[in-house]
Amino acid sequence: MSQTSRQNTIERVDFSHKSHYLTKAFKSPFYSRQEPLNHLKEWGRWADYLSPAAYTCSAMEYFACRNTCTVFDLTPMTKYHISGTDALPYLNRLVTRDVSKIKPGRVGYSVWCADDGQVVDDGTIFHISEGVYRLCSQERHLDWLMTNTIGFDVSLHEETHDVAALALQGPTSCATLKRMGLEDIENMKMFDIRHFPFEGTQLMVSRTGFTGDLGYELWIDPNHAEALWDRLFEAGQLHGIKPMGDEALQMLRVEAGFIQAGHDFMPAHATVRSGYTRSPFELGLGWLVDFKKPVFNGRKALLSEKENGHRYNLVKLDIDGNKPGCDSYVFTKNKKQIGTVTSAAWSPSAKASIALASVEAPHGEPGEELLVEIYYQKELKWSRVMAKARVVKDVFWNPPRKRMTPPDDY
Amino acid sequence: MTNTENHTVIIGAGHNGLICAAYLAKAGKKVTVLEAGEQVGGAAITREFAPDFKVSAAAHLVFLLDKHVRKELSLDSSGLSFSQRNMKTTALAADGHHLTIAGSSLQGLNISDKDRVAMKEYLRFMGKFAGVVNRLNNRIPPRVGTHNRSDWIGLAKTALNVRLLGKKDMREFLRIAGINIYDVLQENFENPLLKGALSMDGVLGTNLGPRSNNSVFCALQRLSGLQGMATPKGGMGAVSATLADVASRHGATIRTSAEVSQILLDGDHVSGIELADGEQIAASTVISSADPKTTFFELLGARNLEAGFARRVQNIRMRGNVAKLHLALDGIPEFKGLDQERLADRILIAPDIEYVERAFNQSKYGDYSIKPVAEITIPSLKDDSLAPTGQHVLSAIVQYAPYQLKAGWDSEKDVFTEKLIDLISEYAPDIRSQILHKELLTPVDIEREFRITGGHWHHGELAIDQSLMLRPVPRAAQYASPVDGLYLCGAGSHPGGGVMGSAGRNAARAVLGAKDSEDGNA
Numbered sequence: 001m002s003q004t005s006r007q008n009t010i011e012r013v014d015f016s017h018k019s020h021y022l023t024k025a026f027k028s029p030f031y032s033r034q035e036p037l038n039h040l041k042e043w044g045r046w047a048d049y050l051s052p053a054a055y056t057c058s059a060m061e062y063f064a065c066r067n068t069c070t071v072f073d074l075t076p077m078t079k080y081h082i083s084g085t086d087a088l089p090y091l092n093r094l095v096t097r098d099v100s101k102i103k104p105g106r107v108g109y110s111v112w113c114a115d116d117g118q119v120v121d122d123g124t125i126f127h128i129s130e131g132v133y134r135l136c137s138q139e140r141h142l143d144w145l146m147t148n149t150i151g152f153d154v155s156l157h158e159e160t161h162d163v164a165a166l167a168l169q170g171p172t173s174c175a176t177l178k179r180m181g182l183e184d185i186e187n188m189k190m191f192d193i194r195h196f197p198f199e200g201t202q203l204m205v206s207r208t209g210f211t212g213d214l215g216y217e218l219w220i221d222p223n224h225a226e227a228l229w230d231r232l233f234e235a236g237q238l239h240g241i242k243p244m245g246d247e248a249l250q251m252l253r254v255e256a257g258f259i260q261a262g263h264d265f266m267p268a269h270a271t272v273r274s275g276y277t278r279s280p281f282e283l284g285l286g287w288l289v290d291f292k293k294p295v296f297n298g299r300k301a302l303l304s305e306k307e308n309g310h311r312y313n314l315v316k317l318d319i320d321g322n323k324p325g326c327d328s329y330v331f332t333k334n335k336k337q338i339g340t341v342t343s344a345a346w347s348p349s350a351k352a353s354i355a356l357a358s359v360e361a362p363h364g365e366p367g368e369e370l371l372v373e374i375y376y377q378k379e380l381k382w383s384r385v386m387a388k389a390r391v392v393k394d395v396f397w398n399p400p401r402k403r404m405t406p407p408d409d410y
Numbered sequence: 411m412t413n414t415e416n417h418t419v420i421i422g423a424g425h426n427g428l429i430c431a432a433y434l435a436k437a438g439k440k441v442t443v444l445e446a447g448e449q450v451g452g453a454a455i456t457r458e459f460a461p462d463f464k465v466s467a468a469a470h471l472v473f474l475l476d477k478h479v480r481k482e483l484s485l486d487s488s489g490l491s492f493s494q495r496n497m498k499t500t501a502l503a504a505d506g507h508h509l510t511i512a513g514s515s516l517q518g519l520n521i522s523d524k525d526r527v528a529m530k531e532y533l534r535f536m537g538k539f540a541g542v543v544n545r546l547n548n549r550i551p552p553r554v555g556t557h558n559r560s561d562w563i564g565l566a567k568t569a570l571n572v573r574l575l576g577k578k579d580m581r582e583f584l585r586i587a588g589i590n591i592y593d594v595l596q597e598n599f600e601n602p603l604l605k606g607a608l609s610m611d612g613v614l615g616t617n618l619g620p621r622s623n624n625s626v627f628c629a630l631q632r633l634s635g636l637q638g639m640a641t642p643k644g645g646m647g648a649v650s651a652t653l654a655d656v657a658s659r660h661g662a663t664i665r666t667s668a669e670v671s672q673i674l675l676d677g678d679h680v681s682g683i684e685l686a687d688g689e690q691i692a693a694s695t696v697i698s699s700a701d702p703k704t705t706f707f708e709l710l711g712a713r714n715l716e717a718g719f720a721r722r723v724q725n726i727r728m729r730g731n732v733a734k735l736h737l738a739l740d741g742i743p744e745f746k747g748l749d750q751e752r753l754a755d756r757i758l759i760a761p762d763i764e765y766v767e768r769a770f771n772q773s774k775y776g777d778y779s780i781k782p783v784a785e786i787t788i789p790s791l792k793d794d795s796l797a798p799t800g801q802h803v804l805s806a807i808v809q810y811a812p813y814q815l816k817a818g819w820d821s822e823k824d825v826f827t828e829k830l831i832d833l834i835s836e837y838a839p840d841i842r843s844q845i846l847h848k849e850l851l852t853p854v855d856i857e858r859e860f861r862i863t864g865g866h867w868h869h870g871e872l873a874i875d876q877s878l879m880l881r882p883v884p885r886a887a888q889y890a891s892p893v894d895g896l897y898l899c900g901a902g903s904h905p906g907g908g909v910m911g912s913a914g915r916n917a918a919r920a921v922l923g924a925k926d927s928e929d930g931n932a
Contacts, residue, residue: 086713093713115718115885147721151712274555294677297716300892 025050028075029164029225033233037243044246047140047160049076051246058247059348065211065252066349066397068240068410069170071232072249074217075225078123078140079163082133084154091125091133093296094148096280096289102127107191107206111280111288113298117305118268118277120144121261122285124208126193134159138261144269148297164225168232169215169252171401172239172410177205177216180235186406188216199227210249212256214401239410254345254354257316257395259283264314264342264356278358279305282312312339313364316396319353319389322346323376330357331371331386338363341372350396355389366393416440418921419683419693421670421709422861422900424452427699428653428664429914430899430921432483435660437922442691443662444683446669446861449647450654452699453860453867454909456647456796460847463738463803464796466646467851468860468867470787470805471497471756474635474910475649478548482915483656490652493793496638498755501607502837506747509603510755521601528598532608539583540633542571547634547905547912550888550920551879568878588874591629592620592763602762609763614785614807615867615907617731619770620763624873631872631906639756641789645796649909673698673710673896680895683709697917699900701862701869702726702882710893719892722883726902727876730853730865731773733811735784735830737804738797738847743788745838754791759784759833769810776816778826782833784808801846806830813853813864823852868907869900878904889913889920897921 026049028034034052042053051073054061064070082091091099095110102108104127111122123137135145142158149156168176177185182196188207196203201224209215220228233241253260261267265278279302280289289302319325324346330339339359347354355372363370368391375384401407418434420427423445431443449455453468472492480486498512509518514530552564575583586594591612595605611632612618612625619625642648654664669686673696682692698705702723706712712720745753760766760783769779790802797803808830815822827850835841853865862869870882879887882902889897899917901907 089713093717115716144717148717150717150720150724151707151715294675295714295716297718299716300678 026076026161028073029222030073030075030166030229033226033229034073034243042245046246047076047078047138051076052243054245054247055243058245058251061242061244061248062251062348064240064242065170065244065248066213067171068242069168069173069176069215069236070242070244070248071229071236072167072169072244074165074167075160075163075222077160077165078137079159079165080135080141080145081157081159082135082145082154083131084152085131086152086154087131087133090148090152090154091135092293093152094145095125096296096298096302098290098293099125104128104130105193107193107208109288111283111285113280113302114268115297115301116268117279117298117301118271119265119280119283119285120268122259122283126206128193128204139267139270141269162222164220164222164228166218166228166232167209167211167215168218168236168241169209169211169213171214171408172236172241173215174407175409176232176236176239176241178409179239180231185216186409189405190403199224203228210256210258211252212258212395212397212402213252213399214404214407250343251345251347252397254343254356255347255349255395255397257356259314259356260343264358278312278314279310281305281310282314282358282361284314310361312358313361314342315357315359315364315391316393317341317355317357317370317372317389318392318396319344319355319372319374320387321374321385322353323374323385323387324353325355325372325374325387325389328355328375329373330359330389331373332363333369333371335371338370347396352396353387354396364391366391417442417691417693418695418697419444419691420697420699420899421673421683421705422446422452422699423450423650423654423664423666424699424900425454425650425653425909425911426900426914426917427452427697428650428657429479429483429911430697430699430918431662431664432653432657432660433915433918434921435657435662436483437918441657441662442693443657443664444668444670444685444691445664445666446686448667450664450666451647451650453856453862454646454650456645459736459849460738462798463736463801463847464645465736465803465805466641466789467736468734468856469646469909470641470789470807471639472642472646472649472909473637473639474632474908475637476548476910476912476915477637479911479915483653485652485656488652488656490649491643492640493643493789494641494754497640498752499607499639499758500748500752500755501603501758501760502745502748503603503761504836508747508752509601509607510752511604511607516604518603521604525599525601525604529604532598535579535582536630536633538575538579539587540630542575542583543630543905544634545571546878547910548916550916551881551904553879553884553888586626587630588623589626590621590623591625592767594626595620595763605763606760606766607758609766610758610760610783610785613766613770613783613809615732617727617729617773617866617871619767621767622770624871627874627877628872632908634905635908635910641787641793643793643795645789645793646909670709673705673893675710675714675893678894680893693895695895695897695921697897697899697921699898699914701728701866701900702886702898702902703728703863704861705898705900705902706891710896715892719883719885726882727871727873728864728866728869728902729813730856730862730867731812732807732809732865732867733826733853734851734856735804735806735808735827736849736851737806737831737841737845739802739804739841739844740846741800741844742791742802743804743838743841743844750791753788757786759786759837773810773812776812776814778812778815778822778829779810782808782810782830784830784833786834804834806834811852813857813866815852819852819854823850826850826852867901869902870906872906877906881906889917
């Protein structure tokens with residue numbers, strides 16, 4: 001009996017041409033356009049790329065996104081290209097949801113687990129064309145994805161550096177793209193993928209995003225990145241287009257109730273301490289776990305968890321007062337400590353102090369009254385408040401235009 | 411498929427498969443054993459390698475056979491008999507001044523009093539430590555990191571076993587268990603022949619040299635049978651035949667030439683197996699005595715496993731580094747300085763420990779040994795069923811012969827065979843003229859003939875990191891696999907290879923007790 005057959009081809013990423021050991025960080029293909037607009041010169045680091053924290057003022061960028069539209073560079077987003085005969089069974093064993101329900105030209109959100117049912121990461125699966133997929137996530141997973149190829153005939157390669165990507169989000173995003181010449185863009189439904197000719201290449205557009213609003217993500221060959229940026233800003237001029245950095249995005253995604261690896265949960269493969277990770281049920285993502293399909297990573301552990309109950313609930317909190325409850329402990333009304341806030345923000349749109357928090361089960365039923373211990377500073381003097389908070393069911397920002405097709409023309 | 415609710419199928423009629431079958435049948439289970447080969451026995455068989463010459467095709471000595479198995483299955487009253495017992499070991503020297511080891515007594519030239527004393531002490535502590543290993547061998551390994559009471563008790567018992575060695579011996583056990591046999595022998599002995607011979611205990615059948623970590627552990631495993639070496643009458647196949655008889659007598663059905671091609675699933679649970687000819691047999695329990703890679707990748711399919719588990723299975727170290735040489739001889743071979751009596755015992759070509767280490771060196775880089783080491787038996791001297799009158803068979807385990815030979819075994823097999831005959835000729839100068847037939851089984855042949863991935867006799871390297879609750883991999887180390895109803899019972903499971911049978915016995919106990927366990931396999 002031979003060695004396990006490994007027919008799959010795995011192309012390793014060649015970083016040598018990036019000379020990253022000299023530059024210390026990659027520059028996005030949009031860098032030449034971002035750099036003059038980045039008045040603050042505040043660059044953060046996202047997956048080895050320079051990424052603007054804010055261009056001018058994060059609050060203004062936030063309001064631009066909620067009222068007109070903003071451009072966020074998501075090139076550093078980790079992207080894997082998955083194809084081959086077994087691409088579908090491979091993905092179905094990898095993630096918890098049924099990937100066969102993501103038809104060609106559609107995108108699906110999913111979560112994937114280690115064998116013990118703990119979340120490795122969440123992300124989106126783009127079914128670009130029949131049997132050809134792109135998996136996008138925040139963290140890097142090449143090792144885990146390669147491990148998953150054992151026994152499957154798939155081709156897997158990382159294409160993070162080969163695809164430039166922008167998120168265009170906000171109420172005027174559709175109008176901007178229409179003005180840019182993307183025909184019939186208004187009829188794209190949420191999670192649709194379409195391809196458009198663009199200056200001799202192909203521009204892929206998906207109606208997806210991380211802001212909870214009407215929005216699109218644009219994917220293109222990095223050699224055409226600058227042209228895309230220019231055309232977009234030209235078309236968006238009358239639609240109030242603005243570049244946006246990561247700080248504004250954080251406010252937007254908390255309003256939209258989106259979780260993020262490293263903030264709201266620890267990726268299982270980056271976690272050393274036992275019990276510090278979370279299962280999909282503990283992140284409110286039980287709806288993504290499909291026990292109707294056969295074996296997938298974590299299935300056995302999750303079945304047992306479904307039967308025996310889970311340890312935590314991830315909840316949305318509406319906190320009294322105006323102090324953001326960042327890094328706070330969460331208590332019951334009887335002052336029993338039951339968890340921590342994982343992400344928090346003052347929501348200008350909801351006019352509320354909002355948070356995502358991980359609390360011990362069975363706490364966290366909508367309507368439950370909790371306390372959040374918030375430390376805050378006034379002119380260097382620290383104070384503490386035990387702010388009342390309510391567990392809420394719905395996300396803080398969910399306008400009808402997010403899913404309206406065609407959306408209103410602003 | 412026939413409707414068989416409580417039917418157990420065992421894949422492979424090797425000794426472990428048969429033992430498992432016997433225990434389950436004895437407990438009242440309806441058991442069918444399916445063997446791909448034409449006869450039962452797996453790697454414990456006697457077969458003709460040339461007209462009228464028969465030999466134990468793989469393993470050729472019995473020294474580990476689990477005493478519980480022997481007793482509980484009444485093997486001795488079921489026809490199992492031995493042509494040789496308590497075999498001595500003779501380490502050959504080129505000059506004919508050989509060294510013979512019989513228990514703790516040493517016979518030969520130039521053996522110092524220091525070595526004689528050291529030998530007694532060496533056997534004392536190694537025997538004592540092997541006793542610790544022995545007690546672990548016939549138990550289902552406990553799991554770590556669970557809240558299960560039986561796991562905690564198992565772990566506590568393991569620790570207690572070690573603690574009961576006493577302070578001094580415990581310290582010594584903990585010091586040497588993980589290190590290499592070269593260091594231990596250098597600390598204790600002077601005589602090169604003695605050190606060479608004893609080092610073979612740590613490396614025979616493995617992918618280790620005397621200086622490799624885990625070689626002390628392997629020696630302890632080898633000594634853990636706590637019994638002398640023996641050759642079964644009729645060759646190793648006689649052990650398997652007895653086991654098959656016992657299993658049948660208890661009601662198990664054994665089918666040969668029934669090659670399983672696939673383990674069938676119904677959801678998360680096994681539903682049976684499919685044979686190579688397409689026949690399907692329903693079963694609620696499937697127990698595989700095939701090696702873990704064959705079981706999980708070839709028969710079940712990696713895609714039916716979770717990825718972390720599949721990676722662990724893929725990473726099991728199991729590349730064979732051992733070949734088997736069979737010679738049909740026209741007459742009794744004459745070894746310089748070796749009398750008839752000692753010729754019938756166990757003979758080693760391992761003249762000193764540096765020689766053994768050098769032999770291993772080449773295999774690390776994909777070449778066979780320039781000067782190989784060998785464990786030789788001539789079983790026909792005491793067993794006339796193996797060869798025509800006046801003629802004999804020589805059976806030798808030879809190493810090192812790497813599975814992944816750089817030059818490829820197709821072109822090198824004959825060259826290596828001649829090299830081995832040259833090697834034996836150094837000690838038995840006329841042997842070449844007596845050779846009627848010869849056969850070499852390289853690891854590639856062993857993989858093909860015995861269906862063992864990598865041709866590794868032990869179905870996975872014997873090493874501390876591949877033992878107990880880590881053998882073959884966590885989540886399958888208590889014989890139950892992550893797939894409901896699928897169990898392992900072969901040498902790839904704890905405690906490992908050698909014709910021992912403990913894996914088969916433990917697996918049967920796991921299957922029988924499966925309903926009692928508190929949370930299945932976590």
